[in-house]
Amino acid sequence: MVDRYRILYAGELMPGCTPEEVVPKLAAKFKVAEEVARDLLRSGRGRVLKHGLSSEAASRYEAALNAVGLKVEVEVEVESAATDGEQATREPTTSRATDDTATAGPTRQSQPTSICPKCGADAVAALTGVCQACGLVVDHYLAHQPPGATTAADGDAISHLYAPPQADLTPPVPADTTDDPLRAPRARPVGQGWMWIAAAWPLFKAQPLAWIGAIVLFYIIIVMLSFLPLLGSVLVTIGTPMLSAGLMMGAHRQASGERFAISDLFRGLSTRAGPLALVGLLYLAFTLGILLLMVVLFLGIVMAISSAPLNLAELDLEQLDLILSEPLMLLPILIALLFAIPLAMAVFFAPSLVALDQVPVLRSFSLSFFGCLKNILPFLLYGLAAILLMILGSLPILLGLLIVLPLLTISVYTAYWDIYHGS
Numbered sequence: 001m002v003d004r005y006r007i008l009y010a011g012e013l014m015p016g017c018t019p020e021e022v023v024p025k026l027a028a029k030f031k032v033a034e035e036v037a038r039d040l041l042r043s044g045r046g047r048v049l050k051h052g053l054s055s056e057a058a059s060r061y062e063a064a065l066n067a068v069g070l071k072v073e074v075e076v077e078v079e080s081a082a083t084d085g086e087q088a089t090r091e092p093t094t095s096r097a098t099d100d101t102a103t104a105g106p107t108r109q110s111q112p113t114s115i116c117p118k119c120g121a122d123a124v125a126a127l128t129g130v131c132q133a134c135g136l137v138v139d140h141y142l143a144h145q146p147p148g149a150t151t152a153a154d155g156d157a158i159s160h161l162y163a164p165p166q167a168d169l170t171p172p173v174p175a176d177t178t179d180d181p182l183r184a185p186r187a188r189p190v191g192q193g194w195m196w197i198a199a200a201w202p203l204f205k206a207q208p209l210a211w212i213g214a215i216v217l218f219y220i221i222i223v224m225l226s227f228l229p230l231l232g233s234v235l236v237t238i239g240t241p242m243l244s245a246g247l248m249m250g251a252h253r254q255a256s257g258e259r260f261a262i263s264d265l266f267r268g269l270s271t272r273a274g275p276l277a278l279v280g281l282l283y284l285a286f287t288l289g290i291l292l293l294m295v296v297l298f299l300g301i302v303m304a305i306s307s308a309p310l311n312l313a314e315l316d317l318e319q320l321d322l323i324l325s326e327p328l329m330l331l332p333i334l335i336a337l338l339f340a341i342p343l344a345m346a347v348f349f350a351p352s353l354v355a356l357d358q359v360p361v362l363r364s365f366s367l368s369f370f371g372c373l374k375n376i377l378p379f380l381l382y383g384l385a386a387i388l389l390m391i392l393g394s395l396p397i398l399l400g401l402l403i404v405l406p407l408l409t410i411s412v413y414t415a416y417w418d419i420y421h422g423s
Helices: 019-030 034-042 055-067 099-103 138-143 154-160 192-206 208-226 232-255 262-271 273-305 317-324 327-348 350-357 361-373 376-394 401-420
Strands: 005-013 048-053 070-076
Touching: 005 055, 019 034, 019 055, 019 232, 048 055, 055 070, 192 208, 192 232, 192 376, 192 401, 208 232, 208 262, 208 401, 232 262, 232 273, 232 350, 232 401, 262 273, 262 350, 273 327, 273 350, 273 361, 327 350, 327 361, 350 361, 350 401, 361 376, 361 401, 376 401
Parallel strands: none
Antiparallel strands: 005 048, 005 070
16 A cells, blocks of 8 residues: 655744744745744644645655745654544544544544535635634634534535545646756746836835835945955955845745835845855856956957067057957957856846745756746846836936836846746
């Protein structure tokens, strides 16, 4: 007989995660109210979240729950004896079976129906066993009903007592071969390039002062760091992913129903500082590598086209002008762009993936690159719209940028969510 497995809440969150971050992500991923997700976190170790799963489905559930920040355990499901020759029933999904239940055959608690026994609404969450219409904890309610009592769910529940839950929360297997289906980037229609910006407007409009304040503070910090001698450019490169990740986390909190605050700018520093710093360091290393390649190619071409050994110390403006007029001098620039554009694509979504999905840094570069590559046409439209908005925002003595810059910042989050998490 094939083993079945169940998922239990381990009573703690994944490292680096906080309840404030996990609750909205859990609610959004499994389509439950935030209060239900919050109650699940408070329920403590041993809460059964899902049962009757195959080994593959259990592994996918575990990955899905870990991705939103919930630490879970997978264990082989213990069968309970059934009477009158009936098939053995599985443990209830939201409470452990007692010894009496194990010998008495199927009970109300084991009914996998989504019909609420109190209000009759088809709104019982398969993950938590809580009715989304009236807030009833179904297992607790049924446990206190006298034997033979009828409920509002009986009419529908009896006809499919052992049917699987109506809501399939198992993460779908993507068309491509990837070990993480939750984060496989999707190709979007061309028009989404504008819709990413349009979707950002309601978030900005809801809290314009907080967003303007956060963006102004962001650029003040970047400019101040750039003025530091020697290490200024390095600190800017490392700090930019940290601060931009904080803005993405703030946008995610606001999109999940919470309020955006200026302090969200520093949320990446407090939760994912190490990986985000590594994003900046890798970007700096790749950029220096591209510049070094450009310099080597430039010197090689100069030496190739010079009839005599070239002394850079004695090079005058006329000679320099003659060298730069050679068509071959465009080659180092073209090759640099050949590497710089993919690097920009690899870094574009990396802070969001590291901060919001806890993706390893190198994998975030890969996912970001392929997310941009699959959406070249939407990004062309997005880029044109962004350039137009920047021009319009610069006209009234740059004051329009106080609206355009926050709007484009939020649009990075809406694009990320649409490509990696959209339905």
